[in-house]
Amino acid sequence: MSVAYQAVQWNRHKKVYDLCAGGALLVFIVAFVAVGVLLHPAPGEVAVPILVMRALGVCALVLLHVILAIGPLHRLDARFAPLLYNRRHLGVLFFFVCLLHAFIAIGFYGGFGVQNPLIALLGGYGSETLTGIPFELFGFGALAIFFLMASTSHDFFTRNLTPRWWKLLHSLVYVAYALIVAHVVFGVLQTEKSLLLPTLIGVGVMGLTALHLAAGVRENSRSPAQGAADGWVEVGPASEIPEGRARVIGLENGDRVAVYRDGDTVRAITNVCPHQGGPLGEGAVVDGCVTCPWHGYQFNLEDGTSPPPYTERIPTYDVRTDAGVVFVKADANEPGTPTQGVTIERGGAL
Amino acid sequence: MSELYVGYLKTPAAHMRVIRVIVPLLAIGFAMLAAVVAGSMREPGEAVWNTGASQQWTGRLIDDPYPMLLTDAGETLLIVEISKVGAHERLRLLAGQRVTLEGFPLERDGRKMIELLTGDAAFVVTDGVAGEGFAHAERRTDVDVVGEIVDGKCFFGAMKPGDGKGHKACAVLCIRGGLPPMVRTRDLTGEWVYPLLLVDGSSVLPEEVLDLVAEPVRIEGTLGRIGDLWVLECDGACVRPYPD
Known part of the structure; x- marks a missing residue:
């Protein structure tokens, strides 16, 4: 959270995170090149630029799987939150790995010839066969998406593009992932005879699919969409809402509501953090504010505003009780609207 | 219920335990994965591009169908320029003459190629009679071969690997620039051979054949020789994807 934009709001966790990510990247490249040189000595060696380009390509592929796995892993087990916290930096690092891979490919394969290197690599040949499809185009398409994502990863763009469009733009990562898989399948897999790479790709695709499905199923089972009676939706007994935590319910219009209990009071806010769409209902009340589990954005339960000097506002919902059961109004209040909430007795009874 | 992890606050114990397990596991997994994938790469083959010290070759220069030197030692050496460019331009006026060329050798499976030095010092017209040793496509044989069209320079060591889809x-680009298209195939004894490919009499390949470069192809044509170099001639329609 900030009142003024900064390039990076460093804190100790971000520094440690970036050091670990950079270290892992370095370990990967060094291990790949070292083993490549040792196992393929001259005169049967792989050219060093190609070796480095491949190391970067495989590293990018692995990083992409890690990045895409972090989200659903965190939805399934909140203890993975530290991996999620600085995922943006991991994404930007990943983009530069892809960019370097592309630079070497363009320079080495497309350079030194009678055509512009980029044209030589991307438009050099057509497709006579299915396996002859120019795989470089898939990689370039993915790189363009990664560029868009990396260059709009700052909070400045989150706010100015609006969270909805920002989220939509960054959802293109799944299109880019499909393009990357095609880049590999129609590229290196057409040449390499080892079954290792196709196996790894298959495991990666299936693993990510399973993780996302599991996270989606869990999300829906936690908070299935409920119909409203007279404009109110049943949440459940107040006693079932843990202290300082929320119960999330789905509305028929697709919105989700986080119904929080803070001490003796129950109030409701939107489940969507305006920062990056994080699930507020999976956060907790910290220092009197609902705190988003993704990046720690905070909001007052009373009116959905961020504590001063911050200026974010989120929609609130009216709540009422009936025989110990909490109900939430299906229509959201304007962002920043104060609500009364309902008071419960210690132990959860109304 | 476990504490909430907030990046700018002290990390809760439950999250620290996960970090202490996951981070080392990821680092070890990264290194092992890198090593295993690097180890699984196919061999690019033994090809040598010796740019350490230039060498000289003397013989008769011909430029049709492709610049090559019929050496006094009886070898037929294709000639290329530095970068991805053929040597037609510089050598055209020397065709038919006895010359001494200087450059760097490229070699694969006993077959050599010359990468010509830049500048005028790369070639000298030499005294003596140019030998007759040019017997373009004498005793041609009809053949039906399966293989891959490669650009000779990369495949002979300038790029490793210099074949395949990647x-x-x-x-x-290399073949467009005038480097020799060659067919990587096996002879009847199973040995690799690399005949120069001529489509409609030229080493400049038409677009429909360029699209099939670096892929498995079947070529019906005639096989002849220029000195000790195999030459495979066909028309464009006789180069097809393999299997069909």
Whole structure:
């Protein structure tokens, strides 16, 4: 959270995170090149630029799987939150790995010839066969998406593009992932005879699919969409809402509501953090504010505003009780609207 | 219920335990994965591009169908320029003469190629009679071969690996630039042979054949020789994807 934009709001966790990510990247490249040189000595060696380009390509592929796995892993087990916290930096690092891979490919394969290197690599040949499809185009398409994502990863763009469009733009990562898989399948897999790479790709695709499905199923089972009676939706007994935590319910219009209990009071806010769409209902009340589990954005339960000097506002919902059961109004209040909430007795009874 | 992890606050114990397990596991997994994938790469083959010290070769220069030197030692050496460019331009006026060329050798499976030095010092017209040793496509034989069209320079050591789909854009660029298209195939004894490919009498390949470079192809044509170099001639329609 900030009142003024900064390039990076460093804190100790971000520094440690970036050091670990950079270290892992370095370990990967060094291990790949070292083993490549040792196992393929001259005169049967792989050219060093190609070796480095491949190391970067495989590293990018692995990083992409890690990045895409972090989200659903965190939805399934909140203890993975530290991996999620600085995922943006991991994404930007990943983009530069892809960019370097592309630079070497363009320079080495497309350079030194009678055509512009980029044209030589991307438009050099057509497709006579299915396996002859120019795989470089898939990689370039993915790189363009990664560029868009990396260059709009700052909070400045989150706010100015609006969270909805920002989220939509960054959802293109799944299109880019499909393009990357095609880049590999129609590229290196057409040449390499080892079954290792196709196996790894298959495991990666299936693993990510399973993780996302599991996270989606869990999300829906936690908070299935409920119909409203007279404009109110049943949440459940107040006693079932843990202290300082929320119960999330789905509305028929697709919105989700986080119904929080803070001490003796129950109030409701939107489940969507305006920062990056994080699930507020999976956060907790910290220092009197609902705190988003993704990046720690905070909001007052009373009116959905961020504590001063911050200026974010989120929609609130009216709540009422009936025989110990909490109900939430299906229509959201304007962002920043104060609500009364309902008071419960210690132990959860109304 | 466990504490909430907030990046700018002290990390809860439950999250620290996960970090202490996950981070080392990821680092070890990264290193092992890198090593295993690097170890699984196919061998690019033993090809040598010796740019350490230039060498000289003397013989008769011909430029049709492709610049090559019929050496006094009885070898037929294709000639290329530095970068991805053929040597037609510089050597055209020397065709038919006895010359001494200086450059760097490229070699694969006993077959050599010359990468010509830059500048005028790369070739000298030499005294003596140019030998007759040019017997273009004498005793041609009809053949039906399966193999891969490669650009000779990369495949002979300038790029390693210099074949396959990953190298396709480079191979097409090289052949467009005038480097020799060659067919990587096996002879009847199973040995690798690399005949120079001529389509409609030229080493400049038409677009429909360029699209098939670096892929498995079947070529019906005639096989002849220029000195000790095999030459495979066909028309464009006789180069097809393999299997069909």
